[in-house]
Amino acid sequence: MKRRTFITSAIGAIAGAAGCAHSWQQPLHTGAALAFGTTISISVAHADAALAQRAIAEALQAARAVDSLMSIYHPASQVHQLNRDGVLRKPDGRLIEVLTMATHLSDISGGAFxxxxxxxxxxxxxxxxxxxxxxxxxxxxxxxxxxxKQLAFDGDHVRFLRPGMALTLNGLAQGYAADQALAALQAHGVRHALLDTGEFTARGQKPGRQPWVLGVRDPRHPDALVTTLNAQGCSVATSGDYECAFTPDFRHHHIFDPASGDSPTELASVTVVAPTAMEADGLSTAFMVMGWVRAQTLAAQLQAVDLMVVDKQGRSRRTAGFPGHA
Incomplete structure (x- = not known):
């Protein structure tokens, strides 16, 4: 998904590799690969180096498989075939899983996603x-x-009900890739990891029994942070108007309000903490469209979901459970 070649990740691991391995016999192991038009990475704390590297390799492979399946650019991907032909036969179960989440998010957000x-x-x-x-x-x-509502799917087919339609899973696929990679790590017994597929997932602790720490980028100052947060047992995703802007004033950008056909005007960025990366990924897009009032109302109805927004004037607000530091 080439979108990530145009942006800088909104959240960076600012302390993920700086542990005191001698104080906790779980040294850090890392791996990286190319996917989604960028470099994805995994850091694992584990005593068995060989096991950790096997787990990382399988996790990276799982994430890259999602990119190959759901890219709008790869001619062999199922999403590319669907957009080209208007119908896809025998869809992969992973695609159906993501489309099911997409339908759920569209429903609960009133079509904002x-x-x-x-x-x-x-x-x-x-x-x-x-x-x-x-x-x-x-x-x-x-x-x-x-x-x-004009996208229909089941285990046998995915089809558009209106000619000329097309879809993009850029608002879900990277989060789903992080979830798939995490599952691969956990299958090997890995309990302490930080995954970056463009969206972040953290489990356990880094070496030194310290939390994985993430920094949330200021949407107008790339070298500045709005806040930092301890990411423990959660996933984090950010959407922002700066990620791919069509005009220098950030008025028109890659996130669209389906009701207007243009970009939402209230917020510059939204950071979401959620149980899964796919949920965080999709909700960050939905909340950008919905704006602060509607977004916080929906978040309050969802389990373990919190958010922080920065509006176009640079003011930040967050829900009570958001783990960012003041």
Whole structure:
């Protein structure tokens, strides 16, 4: 998923590798690979070096498999085939799992999350190449192709119910890849790990019995942090208007409000803490569209979900359970 080649990760592991291994016999082991148009990485604390490296290799393979399956760019991916043909036969079970989550998020967010916004992405990208924004008539045509309820799927088929539709799983696939990689690590008995697929998942502790620490980027100052947080037993994802902007003022960017066909105007970034990376990934996009009031209301109805937002004026707000430091 090439989107990540255009952005800097919103959250960086600022202390993940700085443990005191001599005080806890769980040395740090790391691995990295290319996927989603960027470098994904895994850090594991484990006494058995050989086991740790096997686990890391299988976890990276699991994450890369998600990219190969769900990329909008790889011709062999099932998402690419669906967008090309309008129908996909014999979908992979992992794709069905992600589409099921997409439908759930669309439902609970009142349509703020919608994987069928790909026609809008195409339209704005093509216009940006010419240094302009889409014409109103073009935008109206693209909006008619955006409707999550017009995507049908089961174990045998995935199909668009309206010709010309297309989907993108950029708002879920990297989170799902982190979940798949974590499952591979846990199958080897790994209990202490930090995974970065563009979204972050942390379990256990780093060497020295210290928490994995993440820093949340300031959306207007790439070298500054809004906050840091101890990531323990959770997943973290950030969406921001700076990730891929079509205009220098960040008014038009890669996150679209399906209702308007344009980018939401209230927030500059949203960071979500959730039980799974796929949930955090999808909710960070949904909450960007929903805005602070609606987002915090929905988060309060979900188990172990908290968020921090930074608005266009640089003001930050967070729910009571958000683990960031003041």
């Amino acid at each position: 919608d994987v069928t916004t790909q026609p809008l992405w195409r339209l704005y990208t093509e216009a940006a190449r010419e240094g302009k924004l889409p014409e109103d008539a073009e935008l109206r045509r693209a909006r008619k192709l955006v409707d999550w």
